[in-house]
Amino acid sequence: MSIPFYKYQGTGNDFVMIDNRQHIFSNNDTKLVKAICNRKFGIGADGLILLENHTTLDFTMVYYNADGNPSSMCGNGGRCIVAFAKELGVIADKTTFEAVDGVHEAFIEEGLVHLKMQDVAEIKEFDDHLFLDTGSPHHVQWVSDIDVFDVKKEGAALRYGSLYGKAGSNINFVEAIDNGYRMRTYERGVEDETLSCGTGATAVALAIHKQNKVSINSIPLQVEGGQLQVMFEPQEDGYKNIFLIGPAEKVFEGVWNV
């Protein structure tokens, strides 16, 4: 079996993308997805994404983590699939598509993909961290030594610890820097630090605003793989019109032979 694939990255969060409009790839083949995402024996990626037909919208996004399992929303993957849909000629510069957490609008402007995220109603604040769901679950914690912080060790301890039970959570660490904020993420389902996490960046931006650290509604975030921007409108009871903004690029394409 030969499966044509494309490799995309959004601020270093990388994905294998497959045009599955003709059902060339079986859904939920955990072993195959894990093999494709393996960085030593496969193509290598943080996740695999299928672009499928939708009955009324432009397309459906189906997301799998690198461990082969389907998961909750991937923000950077959402930005990458918009660029992929444009490359395939499925859309021009604007789109409405469906993902696991609902319908998303997006547009491409000056080379950056602006992805509208779901409204966020609740941010839980604890003594040393915050927790919110931006399509995926996110723990946000301030640190003072982010450059040398052991994200993999501390992230894994929290992800598998008593706070989040079997489902786990993605774990974000953040520090204020001269021109904004710098963050690093341990990703559930990759079980390692990734160079960027879009739903994580969204969670960090809203957490920063919730804690009154800024009054602005647009927050620049430096991630390991580049720069993201999150814009939002604060409401009495949460946040709406949330946009995750950043680059999404095709890296290469090929054929996977099984």
Ligand SMILES: N[C@@H](CCC[C@H](N)C(=O)O)C(=O)O
């Ligand atoms: N890379 C993602 C998040 C993907 C989902 C996550 N690993 C989970 O299982 O919760 C992003 O850019 O949002």
